[in-house]
Amino acid sequence: MLHALLHGDIVAAWHHNAVLLxxxxxxxxxxxxxxxxxxxxxxxxxxxxxxxxxxxxxLLVAWWIFRNIFLx
Numbered sequence: 001m002l003h004a005l006l007h008g009d010i011v012a013a014w015h016h017n018a019v020l021l022x023x024x025x026x027x028x029x030x031x032x033x034x035x036x037x038x039x040x041x042x043x044x045x046x047x048x049x050x051x052x053x054x055x056x057x058x059l060l061v062a063w064w065i066f067r068n069i070f071l072x
Contacts, residue, residue, distance in 0.1 A: 019063050 001016035013021050032048070037044040046052070
């Protein structure tokens, strides 16, 4: 997916891994929050909580199952 994206082929990147392509825009705010964690400690703690991590893992597992059962 990353190879196709770096060559400007968004359609091929979408076909390789749509979820990762959709999650890429979240990296900028997470990076900003990581760099400013001392300025915004409550927001940092909310984003880096166990519930957010479990939700993210659950969504990834659900996508993995859906993709392998219904899109194969």
